[in-house]
Amino acid sequence: xxxxxxxxxxxxxxxxxxxxxxxxxxxxxxxxxxxxxxxxxxxxxxxxxxxxxxxxxxxxxxxxxxxxxxxxxxxxxxxxxxxxxxxxxxxxxxxxxxxxxxxxxxxxxxxxxxxxxxxxxxxxxxxxxxxxxxxxxxxxxxxxxxxxxxxxxxxxxxxxxxxxxxxxxxxxxxxxxxxxxxxxxxxxxxxxxxxxxxxxxxxxxxxxxxxxxxxxxxxxxxxxxxxxxxxxxxxxxxxxxxxxxxxxxxxxxxxxxxxxxxxxxxxxxxxxxxxxxxxxxxxxxxxxxxxxxxxxxxxxxxxxxxxxxxxxxxxxxxxxxxxxxxxxxxxxxxxxxxxxxxxxxxxxxxxxxxx
Amino acid sequence: xxxxxxxxxxxxxxxxxxxxxxxxxxxxxxxxxxxxxxxxxxxxxxxxxxxxxxxxxxxxxxxxxxxxxxxxxxxxxxxxxxxxxxxxxxxxxxxxxxxxxxxxxxxxxxxxxxxxxxxxxxxxxxxxxxxxxxxxxxxxxxxxxxxxxxxxxxxxxxxxxxxxxxxxxxxxxxxxxxxxxxxxxxxxxxxxxxxxxxxxxxxxxxxxxxxxxxxxxxxxxxx
Numbered sequence: 001x002x003x004x005x006x007x008x009x010x011x012x013x014x015x016x017x018x019x020x021x022x023x024x025x026x027x028x029x030x031x032x033x034x035x036x037x038x039x040x041x042x043x044x045x046x047x048x049x050x051x052x053x054x055x056x057x058x059x060x061x062x063x064x065x066x067x068x069x070x071x072x073x074x075x076x077x078x079x080x081x082x083x084x085x086x087x088x089x090x091x092x093x094x095x096x097x098x099x100x101x102x103x104x105x106x107x108x109x110x111x112x113x114x115x116x117x118x119x120x121x122x123x124x125x126x127x128x129x130x131x132x133x134x135x136x137x138x139x140x141x142x143x144x145x146x147x148x149x150x151x152x153x154x155x156x157x158x159x160x161x162x163x164x165x166x167x168x169x170x171x172x173x174x175x176x177x178x179x180x181x182x183x184x185x186x187x188x189x190x191x192x193x194x195x196x197x198x199x200x201x202x203x204x205x206x207x208x209x210x211x212x213x214x215x216x217x218x219x220x221x222x223x224x225x226x227x228x229x230x231x232x233x234x235x236x237x238x239x240x241x242x243x244x245x246x247x248x249x250x251x252x253x254x255x256x257x258x259x260x261x262x263x264x265x266x267x268x269x270x271x272x273x274x275x276x277x278x279x280x281x282x283x284x285x286x287x288x289x290x291x292x293x294x295x296x297x298x299x300x301x302x303x304x305x306x307x308x309x310x311x312x313x314x315x316x317x318x319x320x321x322x323x324x325x326x327x328x329x330x331x332x333x334x335x336x337x338x339x340x341x342x343x344x345x346x347x348x349x350x351x352x353x354x355x
Numbered sequence: 356x357x358x359x360x361x362x363x364x365x366x367x368x369x370x371x372x373x374x375x376x377x378x379x380x381x382x383x384x385x386x387x388x389x390x391x392x393x394x395x396x397x398x399x400x401x402x403x404x405x406x407x408x409x410x411x412x413x414x415x416x417x418x419x420x421x422x423x424x425x426x427x428x429x430x431x432x433x434x435x436x437x438x439x440x441x442x443x444x445x446x447x448x449x450x451x452x453x454x455x456x457x458x459x460x461x462x463x464x465x466x467x468x469x470x471x472x473x474x475x476x477x478x479x480x481x482x483x484x485x486x487x488x489x490x491x492x493x494x495x496x497x498x499x500x501x502x503x504x505x506x507x508x509x510x511x512x513x514x515x516x517x518x519x520x521x522x523x524x525x526x527x528x529x530x531x532x533x534x535x536x537x538x539x540x541x542x543x544x545x546x547x548x549x550x551x552x553x554x555x556x557x558x559x560x561x562x563x564x565x566x567x568x569x570x571x572x573x574x575x576x577x578x
Contacts, residue, residue, distance in 0.1 A: 057481065059477070059480065059481055080483045080484065080485045081483065082483075083480070083481055083482065083483035084482070084483030085483075088478075088481040088482060090474065090477065090478055090481065091474075092474050093478075094474045094475055094477060094478025094481070095475075095478070096475060096478075096479070096493060096497075097472075097475065097497065097573065097574060098496045098497055098572070098573070107482050108482055108483060111482065111483050111484065111488070140572050140574075142574035156482070
């Protein structure tokens with residue numbers, strides 16, 4: 001695949017899906033998903049986001065309209081062959097309980113006729129890619145944790161190196177800590193592999209975290225808005241989207257901006273709260289010069305988000321945020337006021353930029 | 356009572372009792388031959404039916420009602436009926452035994468197929484498996500523990516019922532039961548019955564053990 005950004009990998013053209021029982025799952029959807037980008041479909045249950053995803057690999061066929069993947073109409077392709085060319089990850093992983101992890105991952109290569117040895121070698125390679133140890137390969141899915149099972153699910157989807165990856169609430173069934181890890185891993189993988197990813201979730205935080213573009217769906221299968229996360233958070237199209245984003249959408253916007261470029265100065269001398277450093281000039285604690293009370297410090301790097309800086313400025317006793325370099329060495333401090341100023345700027349910029 | 360048991364012991368251990376065309380060894384071989392052949396024929400009919408119903412989801416009422424039909428079927432009545440139509444041959448025996456075995460195999464195969472997690476079936480389709488690949492590579496292996504349970508139950512039922520071959524003048528362990536009844540030889544009747552019971556129990560235990568070994572990697576076998 002040529003990583004040519006801007007090219008349209010998946011195109012929905014007035015796609016309509018009505019089920020035999022009369023419910024409309026997707027209503028005249030026109031949507032384009034650029035190559036090499038992560039498009040997140042969000043909305044409450046029954047809004048048609050999963051149906052939309054499943055129409056891409058023909059797990060569901062549309063009632064009318066056209067869907068193109070890589071320029072080709074999906075309805076004109078053999079369904080099984082189309083599915084082998086598209087990675088598919090589902091909730092609960094959907095792994096085959098009677099096959100070892102390696103054989104699960106090798107599923108599509110074997111269907112494509114790669115031969116057992118080559119398919120297994122590829123599977124072993126992918127174990128490493130998704131952060132699993134080599135001996136995991138010989139185990140059976142039920143012997144793994146939920147998080148490990150999802151990693152295997154991702155590896156299985158990547159096995160034949162498809163340009164497109166469909167992910168249907170893949171992290172919905174794991175606990176929040178593991179979920180954050182898996183999200184980080186996916187972002188890392190995506191930087192390496194540059195796939196076109198379509199990701200379904202009902203969790204708006206997950207959408208903001210992972211998406212290059214977010215498509216918000218409303219019950220009845222209506223697409224309400226599709227925009228980059230910052231634009232969506234700053235300028236929701238209507239009250240439905242605003243409500244869906246929640247009361248903290250302003251703070252979510254800050255999670256998309258980093259601390260880089262926010263002014264910093266030297267730690268103040270003679271103030272009541274002093275920052276204690278270790279010999280390598282790494283911050284240890286905030287110490288009260290009068291009472292000797294110590295409050296923990298959470299130093300931030302330039303790559304940390306403005307939201308975490310805001311949080312730390314509230315938690316720190318003097319309202320100062322300790323800034324460090326990549327090695328954890330103190331580079332200066334930033335005041336609560338500077339962080340607030342920057343936060344305000346981010347908001348006004350995001351809400352005034354022309355669409 | 357004591358006399359009877361002593362007689363049974365002597366009957367079962369007597370070396371002349373085990374040899375020859377009328378001996379326990381030969382009768383046992385006949386009995387196993389009838390049972391295995393009948394179960395095999397039943398499997399050849401019942402497995403495709405059960406798999407097809409389970410895979411397509413069509414005709415489920417057949418699979419569900421067949422088991423009660425099987426329980427209600429009077430085996431001896433069937434033997435006599437076919438005997439009257441076909442005359443003296445092994446046909447009545449095999450038809451009755453197959454009719455007895457088919458329901459357990461169909462019902463258990465169907466149950467095994469419906470027990471396959473829909474998410475797993477969906478994933479198989481989503482990875483690009485064609486319908487026959489979903490059936491052979493995913494549904495069948497996952498249903499196998501229950502399918503084997505069905506085969507085991509069918510075989511045990513058939514072994515216990517294959518005594519009826521002797522009722523229409525053929526061999527098998529039923530020979531002792533029917534000959535004993537005719538000769539008012541209670542020891543012989545008891546000996547035949549005990550042998551049938553032992554064969555059934557031994558087969559059941561052996562096949563259960565085999566299932567445990569085969570499916571040791573499964574999270575939970577409903578077998």
